[in-house]
Amino acid sequence: MFAKSGKPLLFILLSLCSFGALAHVGHEDAPGFVAGFLHPLTGADHLMAMLAVGVWSAMTTRRIWVAPVSFASLLLIGALLGLAGLHFPAVEPMIAASLLVLGLLLASQARLPLTAGAALTGAFAIFHGAAHGAELGGPSPLAAIVGMVLGTALIHIVGLLLGRLLLARHVLWARLAGGCITIFGAGLLTGIL
Numbered sequence: 001m002f003a004k005s006g007k008p009l010l011f012i013l014l015s016l017c018s019f020g021a022l023a024h025v026g027h028e029d030a031p032g033f034v035a036g037f038l039h040p041l042t043g044a045d046h047l048m049a050m051l052a053v054g055v056w057s058a059m060t061t062r063r064i065w066v067a068p069v070s071f072a073s074l075l076l077i078g079a080l081l082g083l084a085g086l087h088f089p090a091v092e093p094m095i096a097a098s099l100l101v102l103g104l105l106l107a108s109q110a111r112l113p114l115t116a117g118a119a120l121t122g123a124f125a126i127f128h129g130a131a132h133g134a135e136l137g138g139p140s141p142l143a144a145i146v147g148m149v150l151g152t153a154l155i156h157i158v159g160l161l162l163g164r165l166l167l168a169r170h171v172l173w174a175r176l177a178g179g180c181i182t183i184f185g186a187g188l189l190t191g192i193l
Helices: 002-016 032-041 042-059 066-083 090-107 114-135 141-169 173-188
Strands: none
Touching: 032 042, 032 114, 032 141, 042 066, 042 114, 042 141, 042 173, 066 090, 066 114, 066 141, 090 141, 090 173, 114 141, 141 173
């Protein structure tokens, strides 16, 4: 049975382990909303973090929407602060740390109290948002930020669906993906990647 249903799942999980370039490319000339929507989809670091939040939440909590909503809400706040010119210290190390921590949570299937999980993911989201807000300028930055939040929500939904699928069938694959995300985060944090 796994041979038939496992190949697409294996492809998705292995793509989470991809250590490709982190640059956000391909949307520089797009209009504000489209650029914002595509922005979180084109950076491996942001994409992995947002998927990890969804998968981890779906696999470890009953209220699967709380951590993703916290992430998206505080991502918006961080983006608005970044757009306003507020510079956060250590944005890139905090994004790397978010991958390390979220990967560990996913790999270990750690169950945190609901508020602790929401606060942790939200704290990391502020730094992801600040990085996005500083990058999303152009003629319509607010439209870009709205697009970014909607793109993030879509990634979270995909993560939630994937998490439910993994919970029902293949928890080991989620642990493996979490391990890959952890290694990626550690590589970014130490400067190896």
